[in-house]
Amino acid sequence: MLLTSCRVFGLLILSTLIWSTNDSEAFTQAPAPIELGNRRELFIDDYLVAEMKQTQLLVHQPVREEIVAECDAPWEGNGCGYYSVLFDPQDSIYRMYYHAWQIPTGVKGEEPDFPLTIAYRQSRDGITWERPNLGLCDFRGSKDNNIILDKMGDGSQCHDFSPFIDENPDAKPEARYKATGASMQTDKGVWAYQSADGIHWTPMASTPVFAGGAFDSQNISFWSKKEQQYVLYYRIFSQPGFTGTRLVNRAVSKDFLHWTDEGTVSFPEGEGPQALAQYYVNQIKPYDRAPHLYIGFPARYVDHGLTPSTKQLPEWELREKRMTVTPRYGTAFTDSVFMTSRDGKSFRQSNDVFLPPGLRTKHNWSYGDNYIARHVVETASTKDDSPRELSLYATESYFTGRNSRLRRYSLRIDGFSSIHAKLLPGEFTTRPITFTGKELSLNVATSAAGMVQVAIHNADGTPIPGYTKDDCDLIFGDSINYRVSWKGNPSVASLIGKPVVLKVSMREADLYSLIFE
Numbered sequence: 298m299l300l301t302s303c304r305v306f307g308l309l310i311l312s313t314l315i316w317s318t319n320d321s322e323a324f325t326q327a328p329a330p331i332e333l334g335n336r337r338e339l340f341i342d343d344y345l346v347a348e349m350k351q352t353q354l355l356v357h358q359p360v361r362e363e364i365v366a367e368c369d370a371p372w373e374g375n376g377c378g379y380y381s382v383l384f385d386p387q388d389s390i391y392r393m394y395y396h397a398w399q400i401p402t403g404v405k406g407e408e409p410d411f412p413l414t415i416a417y418r419q420s421r422d423g424i425t426w427e428r429p430n431l432g433l434c435d436f437r438g439s440k441d442n443n444i445i446l447d448k449m450g451d452g453s454q455c456h457d458f459s460p461f462i463d464e465n466p467d468a469k470p471e472a473r474y475k476a477t478g479a480s481m482q483t484d485k486g487v488w489a490y491q492s493a494d495g496i497h498w499t500p501m502a503s504t505p506v507f508a509g510g511a512f513d514s515q516n517i518s519f520w521s522k523k524e525q526q527y528v529l530y531y532r533i534f535s536q537p538g539f540t541g542t543r544l545v546n547r548a549v550s551k552d553f554l555h556w557t558d559e560g561t562v563s564f565p566e567g568e569g570p571q572a573l574a575q576y577y578v579n580q581i582k583p584y585d586r587a588p589h590l591y592i593g594f595p596a597r598y599v600d601h602g603l604t605p606s607t608k609q610l611p612e613w614e615l616r617e618k619r620m621t622v623t624p625r626y627g628t629a630f631t632d633s634v635f636m637t638s639r640d641g642k643s644f645r646q647s648n649d650v651f652l653p654p655g656l657r658t659k660h661n662w663s664y665g666d667n668y669i670a671r672h673v674v675e676t677a678s679t680k681d682d683s684p685r686e687l688s689l690y691a692t693e694s695y696f697t698g699r700n701s702r703l704r705r706y707s708l709r710i711d712g713f714s715s716i717h718a719k720l721l722p723g724e725f726t727t728r729p730i731t732f733t734g735k736e737l738s739l740n741v742a743t744s745a746a747g748m749v750q751v752a753i754h755n756a757d758g759t760p761i762p763g764y765t766k767d768d769c770d771l772i773f774g775d776s777i778n779y780r781v782s783w784k785g786n787p788s789v790a791s792l793i794g795k796p797v798v799l800k801v802s803m804r805e806a807d808l809y810s811l812i813f814e
Contacts, residue, residue, distance in 0.1 A: 330729035330796040337587040337812040340716045341637045351723025356649040356714045359706035366703035372436045374399025377701045379457050379515040380670035391420040415446040415458040423676035450500035453480035457515045465520040483513035507556040515578045523589045527553050530579045543575035568646040582672040591638040594669035600629040611659040629664040665695030711740045711810040718803035727799045729756040734813025735790045742775040747805030756796040
């Protein structure tokens, strides 16, 4: 078999396995079957794919929606960023945490300069957000603000603060929320915090709980159901003294207080952080609908230097002004990709941009724009009677004036990428799998003329009577949860535990995920 990787008409094909022998010979050489059980698998990589013909793995870009946060309060400014957004099912509320900061441009007296703090907003639907007056922290003589943290445990200024809801069944009520944070002295280490309600926070230790990294980024932690331990992803540089390429390291802990460093996460050659496209944040988290999959949204930091194209970018006068502080403040800019992992250590990067700056006159072509918040959340759609969708939130207008802002983007549930077929009929075949569910459900979309059919074969490639392509009822339409049937029968219970392969025929269609339920 031959491992290929190519790009067709700007669309992504990832590591497709092309069998050089006939189907029966290929399947007899197949490795041990993948045990799916009843877990959901997304087509975010080639994990399930054995063969593709006239199909490809296509990255989908999120849809630009409304502005959800204008950072125009006196304690906010152009440096608001490092957002965390989560949904608390216990309280039925969406919570947002972020830097509140005005970055000085170096021009004395033009813009206010005040310490970086951590602020909080909340929402009942993930779309309309409020800035509550919490009365917790003083800002210029008043506590009438939404600041939840103005200094770290040692009294130093905050740098980042990234909360999560702890799903560890042994977590105590007072520590149902946890967070990692770092001070502006970002080489000093990571602090651990806890909270019962997500608003009132206390340090879990009197000193940082983990050191050895750079930490001048948004450092991400969570409880992993798959690994049964806490995981931390943090910033490191390839060379000493905050020099070289910005990379992502990983550490693990059983109690959130004592951490073991596991080194830098890996990527195949040509993927991951590069000298010209470094990772500025990682935003890694298990995907809620498939928690065995880790999905991250790294912002790529790019600096081509001062070139004629740099001067053609929006807001050149502001860029030139920022260059009086340091040249990269005027020449660097950022976009975002997504990356995925099944073991938390080895990752794949999407070979197409996920959130590009886009064709707009301002707001999106500065260093710090297009940072995606940690993480996607599920929300109701604002469009007619559309089904629920994923909402993502990304920064705009960063470091370009007095205020910055946050925009919502929408994405189909499981819709990061898909197996895609165009006008000419195509097909793909999975590697051998076993499952425990009784019915096959697809997240699938077709055009009006499109179609999908699923055949189930034995692991040696021979068709299984009753589950052939001709038996499969034609699939068309658009559904998050389409139950496949064969001559009206949706049950696959007779095949539970048996190694099989799926052979999917497609035309003008996208297949995003599947699950045996």
